[in-house]
Amino acid sequence: MKTDKCVEIVRQDEKVLSPSSRMPYFPLVIKRGHGAVLEDMDGNEYIDLLSSAGALNTGHSHPKVVEAVIKQVQDFIHYTPVYTYHEPLVKLANRLTDISPGKFKKRVAFGLSGSDANDGMIKLARAYTGRSKIISFIQSYHGSTYGAISLSALSLNMRKKIGPLLPDIHHIPYPDCYRCMFGKKVENCRLECLKQLEIAFEHYIPAEEVAAVIMEPIAGDAGLVVPPQKYVDSLYRLCKENGILFVSEEVQQGFGRTGRWFGIEHFNIVPDALVLGKSIASGMPMSAIVAREDIMQSWQAPVHVFTTAGSPVSCVAALATIEVILEENLLEHTRELGEYAMERFNRLKDKHELIGQVRGLGLSVGVDLVKDRDTKEKNGEAAAKICYRCWEKGVVLTFFAGNVLRVQPPLVISRQQMDKAIDIIEEAIVEYTAGEIPDKVLEIAKGW
Ligand SMILES: Cc1ncc(COP(=O)(O)O)c(C=O)c1O
Structure with a gap:
């Protein structure tokens, strides 16, 4: 994965931006986005499970929104x-x-x-x-x-x-x-x-x-x-x-x-x-x-x-x-795909002790990672490492509350994209459990 341009911009950003408003997960510098897919400055593509913190339910640069905006700025x-x-x-x-x-x-x-x-x-x-x-x-x-x-x-x-x-x-x-x-x-x-x-x-x-x-x-x-x-x-x-x-x-x-x-x-x-x-x-x-x-x-x-x-x-x-x-019937799509995603995450829960609970409504799904299912102690390290590894593999995923994977993609995401993203999350879980994600990513993936 090539990240030279992204890393350089992040380096410049760190010198000039106030520390008051960034909670970093990975050095993602966005060049463009369409639907549920983002592209960074180095040409890498990602399935977006964050939607700009839930601010892009219609996806990136939806043509209808873009057309309306262009017409209005011209007037x-x-x-x-x-x-x-x-x-x-x-x-x-x-x-x-x-x-x-x-x-x-x-x-x-x-x-x-x-x-x-x-x-x-x-x-x-x-x-x-x-x-x-x-x-x-x-x-x-x-x-x-x-x-x-x-x-x-x-x-x-x-x-x-x-x-x-x-x-x-x-x-x-x-x-x-x-x-x-x-x-x-x-x-x-x-x-x-x-x-x-x-x-x-x-x-x-x-x-x-x-x-x-x-x-x-x-x-x-x-x-x-x-x-x-x-x-x-x-x-x-x-x-x-x-x-x-x-x-x-x-x-x-x-x-x-x-x-x-x-x-x-x-x-x-x-x-x-x-x-x-x-x-x-x-x-x-x-x-x-x-x-x-x-x-x-x-x-x-x-x-x-x-x-x-x-x-x-x-x-x-x-x-x-x-x-x-x-x-685009996005309400119905969100209900159906949300249920499907919850089912898939629940199947992951059956296989991976790390997942304590899967919860949410529609395409607002939280995957709660724990150190122990009985004590429910939060596993913040797993959340940070898994999100970082997902980014390396082409999925934008973050966590909140210290340990909960935040699955809030643009509502226009397709089932195929959702499947691919969940497959990648599972790969990252397996790699985390096998101890294959180095501690040094914790210096970058800080989150909330
Ligand atoms: C529930 C909720 N309320 C309010 C806000 C603040 O919105 P804004 O960042 O647009 O000021 C957020 C932002 O994350 C939020 O999640």
Whole structure:
């Protein structure tokens, strides 16, 4: 494998870029991409199982998205919707209210990244309810603006030395049935994790001061943890009983990733608001909050204004993204291929002790690597080495939560490509188990 040009660019990058924002896995320098395939600067090709951290559900440079973007940049690139109007913005807002759950009237607020949408959601929930407290989850990741960091509770490096963070954001355990914090099994679970919130409501967090619960329908960066239905039902009920908004944070799981438009639809819950980002515009910068009209009417400009938000280029990309998902039946494809991939990974689990659990929904699949199936101790070294070896063999694969292989390919990936990628993952597992992946790759493959 030739990597000279890539390595040289990485060397230059290391000298000039801030260390604040890169978590390296391998020296991949991208030259181009089409569908689910990437090509690097040295001409090597890769099957992409990362989709730019879930931001490219329609795949790389989908012709329909490219065509819409080119046409729009030729007409005009941007004029801020803060002072003027443009048609793609209105069309997109209407499409988003159509495809999001709930048959009530909704409105949309646009931004540029999932992080700012989460900040906006905190502001909106406080404005609407007149309450200050927000409930979020331990191990959640919601972005890196101050509000989004305050909402997140994943990594100390995100929070060290930068305080004070936003006050009155409280974190509760996410329902993780594989590694239950309370030592319970599915059979004897009494939702002890939710009990923590009930205890808080009894003793130190007045429920009537809570504005919103902001929850991912699958906890992405926690390692794709899928909550049990009974947890979501009970939490939703608790919110409704106490006048608390239930917000589904769909930045990573939305826009078809789980085989439905939005992850929360798997749980038959109609949230009061959605937070969107990443794949909404196929890689063009865009985020959105979609909320019930009465909620959205409770804040006034300029509380959530960004000069380049709602850019017409991002709007036409988002409109094309929605068309592609519909025309190419990507929701159905994602459900079918996701099930197939889960089956294949489960077969690998039968053969390889290293795999503790396979979980997920649609094409959001996590493969949890353990040192021991009984203790479930995380195997971070295996995850790093396997991802590195996969890269050497032509598959872009990363891990999160320290040890969980993150399988989130573009939804346009074919079954053949998926098969090839899983075959390569198995080869890497076998080579790891045989001790054939050297320790020195750990100096490069750091991940989260
Ligand atoms: C669930 C979730 N929310 C929010 C964000 C932040 O989005 P952005 O990086 O676009 O600001 C991310 C990014 O990884 C995410 O996974």
